[in-house]
Amino acid sequence: MGILQRVVSSIINKKIKYFLLFIIFFLLGNFLVIGIGINDASKMAVIKSREMLNPIIIFEQVDDSPEDYGIYYDDAIVEIINEIVLDERILVYNKITGMNMVVQNADAVDINVVDENIKQIENGVYISGNNTDSMFEIDDGSYEVVEGRFYTLDEIKNSEKVVLITNQFADLNNLKIGDKLQFKGDNHDELLKYFEDDFDPIIEYEIIGIFNNNQIIENENEDYINYNVMLAPAKSFLDFEDNYRNADLQLASFIYGWKDESSMVKSEDMYDAELPIIKLKDPDDLASFVEDYEEMILPYYTMNYNNELFENYGKPLDIITYFSNLILIAIVVNMILMFTAIIFLYVKMRDNEIGILLSIGIKKIEIMTQIFLEILIIGFLGISLALFSGSLLGNKFGNEIINISVVQNNINEYEDGDMFYNHDKDYFSELTQADVFNNFDFNITKSLAISIYFMIFIIVLISCVIPSILIMIQDPNKILNRKE
Amino acid sequence: MVILKIENVTYSYKDGGYQRVILNDLSYEFQEGKFYTIIGESGSGKTTFLSLIAGLEKVKSGKIYFKDKSLDQIGYSNYRRNDIALVFQHYNLINYLSAIQNISLAMSKTKKKIKKQKYVGYALLKKFGIGKSKSDRSVTKLSGGEQQRVAIARALASNVELILADEPTGNLDKSTEIEIISIFKNLALEYNKTIIVVTHSSDVSDQSDIILRLVDGKLVEMK
Numbered sequence: 001m002g003i004l005q006r007v008v009s010s011i012i013n014k015k016i017k018y019f020l021l022f023i024i025f026f027l028l029g030n031f032l033v034i035g036i037g038i039n040d041a042s043k044m045a046v047i048k049s050r051e052m053l054n055p056i057i058i059f060e061q062v063d064d065s066p067e068d069y070g071i072y073y074d075d076a077i078v079e080i081i082n083e084i085v086l087d088e089r090i091l092v093y094n095k096i097t098g099m100n101m102v103v104q105n106a107d108a109v110d111i112n113v114v115d116e117n118i119k120q121i122e123n124g125v126y127i128s129g130n131n132t133d134s135m136f137e138i139d140d141g142s143y144e145v146v147e148g149r150f151y152t153l154d155e156i157k158n159s160e161k162v163v164l165i166t167n168q169f170a171d172l173n174n175l176k177i178g179d180k181l182q183f184k185g186d187n188h189d190e191l192l193k194y195f196e197d198d199f200d201p202i203i204e205y206e207i208i209g210i211f212n213n214n215q216i217i218e219n220e221n222e223d224y225i226n227y228n229v230m231l232a233p234a235k236s237f238l239d240f241e242d243n244y245r246n247a248d249l250q251l252a253s254f255i256y257g258w259k260d261e262s263s264m265v266k267s268e269d270m271y272d273a274e275l276p277i278i279k280l281k282d283p284d285d286l287a288s289f290v291e292d293y294e295e296m297i298l299p300y301y302t303m304n305y306n307n308e309l310f311e312n313y314g315k316p317l318d319i320i321t322y323f324s325n326l327i328l329i330a331i332v333v334n335m336i337l338m339f340t341a342i343i344f345l346y347v348k349m350r351d352n353e354i355g356i357l358l359s360i361g362i363k364k365i366e367i368m369t370q371i372f373l374e375i376l377i378i379g380f381l382g383i384s385l386a387l388f389s390g391s392l393l394g395n396k397f398g399n400e401i402i403n404i405s406v407v408q409n410n411i412n413e414y415e416d417g418d419m420f421y422n423h424d425k426d427y428f429s430e431l432t433q434a435d436v437f438n439n440f441d442f443n444i445t446k447s448l449a450i451s452i453y454f455m456i457f458i459i460v461l462i463s464c465v466i467p468s469i470l471i472m473i474q475d476p477n478k479i480l481n482r483k484e
Numbered sequence: 485m486v487i488l489k490i491e492n493v494t495y496s497y498k499d500g501g502y503q504r505v506i507l508n509d510l511s512y513e514f515q516e517g518k519f520y521t522i523i524g525e526s527g528s529g530k531t532t533f534l535s536l537i538a539g540l541e542k543v544k545s546g547k548i549y550f551k552d553k554s555l556d557q558i559g560y561s562n563y564r565r566n567d568i569a570l571v572f573q574h575y576n577l578i579n580y581l582s583a584i585q586n587i588s589l590a591m592s593k594t595k596k597k598i599k600k601q602k603y604v605g606y607a608l609l610k611k612f613g614i615g616k617s618k619s620d621r622s623v624t625k626l627s628g629g630e631q632q633r634v635a636i637a638r639a640l641a642s643n644v645e646l647i648l649a650d651e652p653t654g655n656l657d658k659s660t661e662i663e664i665i666s667i668f669k670n671l672a673l674e675y676n677k678t679i680i681v682v683t684h685s686s687d688v689s690d691q692s693d694i695i696l697r698l699v700d701g702k703l704v705e706m707k
Contacts, residue, residue, distance in 0.1 A: 006581070006589070013580030013622070356576045359540060360642075361565020361593050477540035 003366060007373045018378050021342065025382025028338070029456075031331045032383070033390025036452055037442050038398050039324040042317045045439040049317075050283030052435060053310055055091075057290065059275035059301045078272045080296050085132075085276055087292075089285045092139045095276040097234050097267075098128045099241050101183040104202070106173040109166070109227035121186050127163070129234030131156050131271075136279060141214060143231070148177045148209030156233040164209035164231040179207045185244040194251055201243045205232060238267040275301065313433045317440065320401055332459060339463035343375055347467040354471060355479030368468045372460065379456045387452065391444045398442035486551075487646055487678050488514040488537060493546030494701075495532055506532050508701030510546070516645065519672040519679045521689040523706075524698035530682040531650055533698060537680070538570055538648050539563040550646070565593050569639030571649035575631040577623040583609055583634045584619040590642045608637045612667065629660035636667055640675070647671065649681040653688060665691045 011018050085093055101124070108123045133153050137143040147170075151162050163181065170176070182204045185191070191199050213226055242264075249264060280289060290303045297303070347354070350371075357367055444452075495507040506529035514520060524530050535541045537548060539560040548555050555563050569590070570576075577586050587605035609619045612633040614626075623631055632652060639647045649668070653661035665688050671677040672693065681688060689695045695707040 002592075005585070006578075009585065010580045352576075353578060356578060358561075359538070359564060359570050359576065360590055360638075361561055361563075362589075363561060475541075477535045 003370055003373070007370055007377065010370070011374055011377065017346070018374070021375070021378045022382045024338070024342070025379050025456075026386050026389075028331065028335050029383040029386030030390040030393060032328075032335070032455065033386050033444065033452060034394040034397055035324055035328040035331055036448065036455070037390065037394040037444055038401070039321060039328055040448055041398055041440050041442045042321040042324060044441065045317050045436060046314055046321070047283060048439040049314060049436045050286070050310065052439070053283070053306055055280040055283040055286050056305065057278040057280070057286070058304045059277075059297070060304050062299055062302055077297070077300065080293070081273070081275065084293050085278075087289070089280050089282065089289055091279050091281040092134045092136060093132060093276040093278045094136050095131050095234070095271075095274055096128055096135075097238070097271050097274065098126055099237055100186040101125055101127055101203075101237075102186055102188060104182040104184060106169070106175065106181060109168045109172050124186055125169075125183070125228040125230055127183070127230050127232050127237055129232050129237065131234045135231075136277070137215075139279065144212040144214055145209050146212050148207070150209060151231070151233050156235065159233060159235040159238075161203065161205045161236050162208040162232065163205040164211050165207055166213050166227055166229065167210050168213075168227050169230075170207075170210045175207055175210075177207055177209070181205050181207065185240075187244065187248070191244070191247045191251065194254070195247065199247055201240060203237060203240045205230075205236075234271060235268060238271060241267045313436045316402075317436065332455070335459050336462050339375070339459060340466050343371065343463055343467040344470065346375075347371065347470050351474065351479050354474050355476045358474065358476035358479075364471055364474070368464065368471050371467070371471075372464045375464065376457065376460045379460050380453060383452060383456050387444055387449055391442075394444075395442045398440065402437050402440050485516045486513045487516045488680075489549040489552075490514075490537070490703075491547040491549065493536065493543055493548065495529070495536065495544070505701055507536075510702050512696070512703045514646075514678055514680065516678055517672055517676040518694055519669055519692045520681065520694045520696060521692035522680065522682045522696045522698060522703070523684070523686075523689050526684075528698045529701065530698055533703075534648055534650050534680070534682050538568060566642075567644055568646045568648055569642050569644045571632070571635050571639050571647065571652045573651035573654035575623075575628075575635045575655075577631060577634055577638070579622070579624050581623065582620050583614055583623055583626065583630075583637075586623060586634060587638050587641045590638045593642065605637075605641060608641055609634065612637045628655050629657070629663070632656060632660070632664060633667070636664065636671075640671065640677075645676075646678045646680070649679070651683055652681060653683070653685060658687075661685065661687060 085095070100121075102121060103123050103125050106123070108125055133150060133156065135143070138145070138150060145164065146167060148164070150164065151160070154160075155162055165175065165181075175181075182202055184202050188201075209231075211231070213229065215226060245264060245267065278289075280286060286305045286307070290305055290307075294303050354367055358364070490510055490512045493507050493510045494505070496503050496505040498504070510533075522530050522533065532541075536543055539555050542560065543555070550558060550563060550567055558567065564570075577583075578589065581589065584602065584605050587608060588601050591601045591605065606616055606619055610616075614630060614633060614637070618626060618630065623634060626634065632655075636647075636652070639649075647668075652668075653664050656664065668679045668681065669691055672679050679692075681692065683689055689707075692707070694705060696703045697706050698704075
């Protein structure tokens with residue numbers, strides 16, 4: 001006869017006792033489900049809100065930085081930045097540089113231009129360069145490569161002249177992958193007047209990709225340059241840019257009589273010292289990432305990851321998480337103590353049965369296993385029912401807590417959601433406290449239910465320790481003779 | 485052939501300040517296929533003796549051998565599981581199991597593999613007058629005599645050679661007592677089992693092959 005058959009027979013035979021145990025499991029199980037559910041909902045709300053906020057890190061120059069000028073050329077800073085961008089926690093980063101150019105063998109897109117002043121130069125385009133094989137806009141779908149490909153790390157390393165153009169630009173000019181585009185600087189014609197034939201730098205790019213600029217679709221009247229933006233490896237046009245900067249400098253010297261002997265800082269060196277804007281894979285890594293690097297870049301820079309805003313909005317959730325943790329610990333400890341006492345009493349009440357089983361040679365470990373399984377089955381049945389009722393109660397209870405928190409916290413509500421925004425571009429997404437609380441969703445998921453069952457397993461296991469000692473010291477002779 | 489050998493076993497316990505000797509350098513050899521009864525005054529140590537030879541309690545002084553192997557060598561739990569079966573005055577059946585389940589439990593615990601356990605169990609119970617419908621009932625719903633027959637069937641089910649019983653008819657009426665005694669006699673005679681029964685009843689002891697009286701901590705053969 002198998003142990004499971006014995007377990008089932010024993011439970012059926014002790015219906016009333018086990019029904020009472022079932023009720024206890026059910027009642028305490030409700031608290032456990034509510035506690036775990038609220039705890040999980042708070043944690044998930046924090047994570048979701050973090051995700052809404054985008055796990056972005058922006059470097060900001062310290063206001064009272066010891067050196068306002070010259071830090072761009074600090075090799076140590078460049079080295080640190082190069083080290084930071086290799087961190088595996090980074091999903092993507094933008095280290096953008098750009099140059100206004102004029103396309104020579106094609107026409108710029110000029111549809112939907114509301115303000116003609118924006119389009120200052122005929123066939124003016126903007127080359128945007130990054131030094132990774134992706135960028136934020138590719139990652140979030142703002143730029144969607146529909147034909148061809150994005151540039152590779154090798155092409156970046158070799159400063160190859162490859163470019164991606166918008167599909168509007170491609171359609172207008174009937175361009176395809178492999179076609180070549182020629183560019184000159186946007187002040188080319190002006191400089192030519194002074195330098196005549198001595199100055200005529202032209203740069204030629206091969207088209208490797210065509211992308212949809214989805215930002216344009218969403219905002220039809222956005223600026224003209226969005227249709228004429230092109231993507232290329234950052235360093236592919238820095239030397240070209242230096243030609244124009246040098247020419248500008250010479251022209252200034254000629255016109256104003258400057259005699260500046262100092263050498264011009266190369267665009268590439270300036271670019272190397274540029275600070276990236278970083279997006280991490282996991283929002284949970286933000287604090288540790290900043291902690292790992294912030295010391296290294298002080299006193300010049302700090303790292304802003306919108307934490308102040310998040311912490312203010314997320315504070316009620318932290319308090320809920322803290323208290324639900326405390327309640328959860330109290331429930332688990334109480335369950336263990338209570339079930340230890342109950343199982344102890346059960347074992348005491350069953351000592352005659354234990355004596356008989358021992359007298360026919362059943363091992364003590366098997367008897368312990370039988371009692372453990374009986375309690376565990378009842379525990380699982382009780383918690384199964386508690387999962388339903390606890391979910392309903394927890395939902396109501398969780399919403400009440402959130403409502404209270406909202407009322408109390410409205411006093412601290414930030415009026416300006418953009419308060420912590422930075423740079424020209426809103427890399428940080430908007431977040432309000434309502435968003436944070438909307439993310440609080442009491443829901444007993446399958447994985448949460450499994451972890452609750454696992455927790456019951458552990459509670460029953462721990463609760464069986466002391467009663468097991470009682471079984472271990474049982475003497476069948478004493479038990480049976482006591483009855484005799 | 486000797487199945488159980490008791491060698492210089494002494495058992496005593498402290499009783500209010502002085503040592504009370506129950507078994508005093510007791511030695512005896514039990515033969516295979518015999519029906520023994522042990523009689524004696526109340527408190528003479530009959531039940532203690534049975535507990536020791538049943539391996540329910542460890543011997544502190546002296547040795548007990550089952551087929552030339554000491555119980556220490558065999559292991560007390562193994563000995564109880566594989567080599568002996570116990571029948572008690574209060575039947576000591578697992579009350580939440582049916583009669584057939586009690587039998588199956590004993591069968592499943594012995595190392596001697598028994599095939600078609602349920603079939604054998606029903607057959608055994610039938611032999612002791614417990615039909616199939618009663619076999620499937622909870623043992624608490626059976627009469628005292630029926631429960632004791634189930635207990636004996638359980639003892640037999642594990643296919644052991646030595647069956648020990650402590651006042652097995654103590655709770656039974658006269659006619660059932662006679663019935664149970666005849667079962668024990670047959671077990672020794674037909675199945676070559678060794679039966680050792682502790683009893684107060686002269687009706688039981690009169691039917692045994694050998695009567696042993698426990699006097700002053702020693703076993704004395706009366707018959």
